Amino acid sequence: MKKAVFEDFDGYDHIIKEIEYSRKFGVDYTREQSMPERFINRLHPPRLSLRLADMMEETPSAKTFRLVPDEGDLPPFLAGQYISLSVEVGGILTSRPYSISSPPNQAGFWDITVRRVPSGLVSNYLLDHVKKGEIFQSSGPCGNFYHNPLFHDKEMVLIAGGAGVTPFVSMIREITECGLDRHVHLFFGSRTLEDAPFHHELISLSARFNNIQYIPVIEDPPPDYKGAAGVITGKLIKEKLGDPSGKTFYLCGPQGLYDSCIPELKGLNVPERKIRREVYGAPVAVSACPGWPQEIGVDQAFSINVKGRGSIPARAGEPVITSLEKAGLTLKALCRSGECSMCRVRVVSGRVFQPGGVPVRKSDTQFGYVHACVSYPLEDLEIEI
Numbered sequence: 001m002k003k004a005v006f007e008d009f010d011g012y013d014h015i016i017k018e019i020e021y022s023r024k025f026g027v028d029y030t031r032e033q034s035m036p037e038r039f040i041n042r043l044h045p046p047r048l049s050l051r052l053a054d055m056m057e058e059t060p061s062a063k064t065f066r067l068v069p070d071e072g073d074l075p076p077f078l079a080g081q082y083i084s085l086s087v088e089v090g091g092i093l094t095s096r097p098y099s100i101s102s103p104p105n106q107a108g109f110w111d112i113t114v115r116r117v118p119s120g121l122v123s124n125y126l127l128d129h130v131k132k133g134e135i136f137q138s139s140g141p142c143g144n145f146y147h148n149p150l151f152h153d154k155e156m157v158l159i160a161g162g163a164g165v166t167p168f169v170s171m172i173r174e175i176t177e178c179g180l181d182r183h184v185h186l187f188f189g190s191r192t193l194e195d196a197p198f199h200h201e202l203i204s205l206s207a208r209f210n211n212i213q214y215i216p217v218i219e220d221p222p223p224d225y226k227g228a229a230g231v232i233t234g235k236l237i238k239e240k241l242g243d244p245s246g247k248t249f250y251l252c253g254p255q256g257l258y259d260s261c262i263p264e265l266k267g268l269n270v271p272e273r274k275i276r277r278e279v280y281g282a283p284v285a286v287s288a289c290p291g292w293p294q295e296i297g298v299d300q301a302f303s304i305n306v307k308g309r310g311s312i313p314a315r316a317g318e319p320v321i322t323s324l325e326k327a328g329l330t331l332k333a334l335c336r337s338g339e340c341s342m343c344r345v346r347v348v349s350g351r352v353f354q355p356g357g358v359p360v361r362k363s364d365t366q367f368g369y370v371h372a373c374v375s376y377p378l379e380d381l382e383i384e385i
């Protein structure tokens, strides 16, 4: 019989002897086979059952939801990461990513903060309808928006807009509670003071810790307000920071924040590699994105033929993933921002619009794959899911 190639590997005889002895003396190694998988699943569970233990009002338009494991323990996470919460609203099973605002050193629960969004299907459902004790299915913690001491500076400049402050609250809580050797400057843009979640906690932390500088920037401040007013500008950043070199910049908030702050940072000669931005959902107004074909209205109706599942209605201004969910076809999804690739579908025929900056792999483009969470039909489509 021909010799198997692995018989030449170093240690082959030793392993064979070990197996012979194990069989002879009753050690059952097959029981150990799933150990690494069980260990990895404990650290990075693909799905989790979470129970809503409490709800705290942060502002008139935002609440913090405290989630505890329905069974077992919560896996570890890094400050800045998010979970993808599955929610059924009006018979539609969908999901949304929410950054964890509690710090990683606190292992008993995760806090997420939900803000009301005009016509926001999930946020408004969570704020108005869910009750304590409700069980949610969730992903494990995910995302790359965290501080990595190997690559990122100890001096962190955090720039937030609205609910985009939540990952930064987790980072700041961890730094202050664990005494980490990092220095934070947080610029927090909010329309009003009353609408700025965590404002009082951030004021208090910046008063107690020399390494935390908090700069709220209020668009519509009260008449006697003495802090920074308007929007976050390069001039304000320079005034508060001095020299921007030797610092890593983290941005989290709506698209308008990126559109205005990234050019301002570049104007201060902050290199691209020092600017990190969190994904923040699909664009609110896709037809305002550069490259949108102006002859197509967002309400234009199309159909999507899903191979093997039949035809479903779609709308130009609605991401393909949403049309699928409305038809009862739920895709795997985490970020809903075009970053994680979980929602890839193959476009067999028809054109879709994908906003600039969506990181699609070259091979995906070559074989017609798109991210359904940030792809919009521009004509009738045929897709494979």
Ligand code: FES
Pocket: 332, 333, 334, 335, 336, 337, 338, 339, 340, 341, 342, 343, 344, 371, 372, 373, 374
């Ligand atoms: S859900 Fe992450 S790319 Fe679509």
